[in-house]
Amino acid sequence: MSDNRVFVSVDQCHPDQCHPDPYTQCRTAGRTLNAAIVQAEITRGYEEYLEIFDEFYADDIEGSSETVEESIRGKAGVRSLLSSFLVPLHAMAEVGGVSISIREKPIPGDATGETHSAWTLELVGATGRICTASWRTFRKWNESRVVLEHHYDHQQSGEPLTQDDLGIDAPKADIGFQNPS
Numbered sequence: 001m002s003d004n005r006v007f008v009s010v011d012q013c014h015p016d017q018c019h020p021d022p023y024t025q026c027r028t029a030g031r032t033l034n035a036a037i038v039q040a041e042i043t044r045g046y047e048e049y050l051e052i053f054d055e056f057y058a059d060d061i062e063g064s065s066e067t068v069e070e071s072i073r074g075k076a077g078v079r080s081l082l083s084s085f086l087v088p089l090h091a092m093a094e095v096g097g098v099s100i101s102i103r104e105k106p107i108p109g110d111a112t113g114e115t116h117s118a119w120t121l122e123l124v125g126a127t128g129r130i131c132t133a134s135w136r137t138f139r140k141w142n143e144s145r146v147v148l149e150h151h152y153d154h155q156q157s158g159e160p161l162t163q164d165d166l167g168i169d170a171p172k173a174d175i176g177f178q179n180p181s
């Protein structure tokens with residue numbers, strides 16, 4: 001079943017409905033981007049998130065994080081990193097029965113061309129174990145495109161989910177398989 005969601009970027013709105021000032025434009029684009037991310041469903045697939053990325057991020061995007069020394073520059077590199085995050089999440093949701101939800105809360109700011117938001121990603125395993133990751137995102141905008149995204153203040157509560165938390169009947173080590181020594 002296909003659920004085609006449509007999001008309207010600032011570039012696509014009617015001139016009478018758009019606000020030309022850069023402050024309002026980046027705030028509107030940020031709200032639209034964040035709403036699209038929250039409304040997307042990882043259980044349906046990861047491609048929806050990549051479409052959102054393609055729509056809202058500039059070709060010369062720079063991605064960085066406080067946990068990684070070097071920034072990633074260019075849409076292809078950031079898209080590849082995003083895919084390496086989304087594909088396992090989709091597999092855990094679709095095959096492993098993990099419930100995945102994401103929430104966003106805007107962080108007020110007054111700088112033109114910049115937005116901040118707080119994110120929470122909750123994973124609930126088939127066993128009921130919960131692992132929650134949270135972080136903050138700083139985005140710098142050029143009109144309605146993200147040109148810089150920085151993730152910071154990463155936190156985790158709960159232990160990481162293990163194979164036991166997935167709803168998959170996998171062979172157990174005590175059924176003829178030996179654990180590596």
